Amino acid sequence: MTRDDKTLPQAPAETVGESEVITLRELLSALDTAVVELVDAPAGDDVVVASVALVDSMDLSAEIDSQSPLPNLLLHVGVGNAEAVRWFEHVAQRPHDARPRAVMSKTAADSRALQTAARRAGVALVAVHPRARWDHVFPLVQRMLDRSRRRQARLGDPDLLATDTDLFGLAQIVAQNSGGMVSIEDTQSHVLAYSASDEAADELRTLSILGREGPREYLRVLQKWGVFDRLRESDDVVDVPAHPKLGTKRRLVVSIREYSEGSPTPRLLGTIWVQQGDSPLTPDAAGVLRGASAIAARIISRALDAPSTEALLIQRLFGARGGGVDVPSVAGALNLPVSGPSAVVGFAPTATDATAPISEFAGLGSMLRLHASSFSRDSVSTIIGDRAYVLLPRNQSAKTVTAWVRQVIDQFETKRSVVLRAAIAIPVTDLGQVSGARIEVDRVLDGTAATFPEGRVTTLAESRTAVLLGEILDLVDAHPELHDPRLDALFEYDNKHASSLCESAESYLAHYGDVRAAAATLQVHPNTLRYRIRRVEEIVGVDLQDTSDRLLLELQLTLQRRKDRGKPGT
Structure with a gap:
């Protein structure tokens, strides 16, 4: 046990059998x-x-x-x-x-x-x-x-780190030994646990406990004082003075960071705040915070890295963590119907949304679960990688589910500034098909990313063409022997002469060989387009009156356009 860990107390806790009930x-x-x-x-x-x-x-x-x-x-x-x-x-x-x-x-x-x-x-x-x-x-x-539901080890054990305490218990222990009011927050400043408040709690603490954002003026003051920078960069306990004008009292705060082998920088997991009340904080409050930070890191990382049995079961239901579930057992454990029309919905952040990194998206899991539970009490949800999945059981209609998904996406964008896309698999006839439905949902999310924002919400049926075409292009792209080398001459010609033969050919093909319609789109004379098409045929060596040549050229040009779109600055 380290020196900082010894600053935390040892207090008894009552247990009933193997688990502690809560009244x-x-x-x-x-x-x-x-x-x-x-x-x-x-x-x-x-x-x-x-x-x-x-x-x-x-x-x-x-x-x-x-x-x-x-x-x-x-x-x-x-x-x-x-x-x-x-x-x-x-x-x-x-x-x-x-x-x-x-x-x-x-x-x-x-x-x-x-x-x-x-x-x-x-x-x-x-x-x-x-x-x-x-x-x-x-x-x-x-x-x-x-x-x-978990066994509560007695806090009177000699080594507190060996006990199975939780964040609420830790917050209470820190409050008792620091003389202040404690809140433990995640990296997005969402309160995870807190100790009891008294009359000395300021408005900032009350707003935080209610799940509301603190005064923006105070956040700007913390930024100006360099509090957030110090929390990100060190394990120091930061003393934040009172701000009478904003009505905030003195606080101590420490970051919760996890150090791991092979990683040059620790992983930031959250913060612990202690607000001073009417009485001064104890002389060793900073030491208490440092010890609490070490324990909180273990608790939070354990929760992040080792999900609950129910969470693991849900992820396996969706085909993650090895997949493979006994459907009747899962139905009983999660109180779900074995059969009956259901829906599987996948949510993904858009590639254009730079404001929503994976870590922030994962932190919105509780909000998504809230929306899903409100829509369907039997719903189950999980986050796998940078995507979230929801199962909506019991006779869901495509129209109703689509309306709900659009509402969720709108609320995420309005309230959290996170722009999402979604794909819906419906109907899913039984629990055994959930993992397969998730694979199909992923295919849609992968295959429709380029069509955003037109395709904010889509179903498998609506997007089948785009998905299959995208996968065909992936297959061609992955096999160089399927690339038509004759097109290289066309690309080189455009680059050398600053011409637009590729664009002209694409417009001609998109309008099914209608020269006048394609010329109007390109804003050129029809004769100019006829000349360009002849040049394309000469350079590539194809006959655009031949259906096979037209199909091959359109496929190869589409593949090249997709590559160009992925280049920086394009």
């Missing part, structure tokens, strides 16, 4: 009063929460006619008070073990009717801050439930 009280305490507030709990707040789901108005309508058990915790996203009240009235008629134990809503604190309906149904009602982002709250809840 509603513990969950709300972890989420903090800045995000949630318990309005009412008819059965008490010590009920166990083991499952969570997002629901919208369409989900509520579907659940009214269903008697299957509901998840323990439901997040009402965009659900109006009137429809929520009607839903609670139906829930009250269900058997107790088929009811949810709690519901989170942004309107819970202001609606007496909603509170009354929830109490009659025996369901706890939790108010979510109106400014909290659902795509922030949902992953936090999932993280807390995942934490409860």
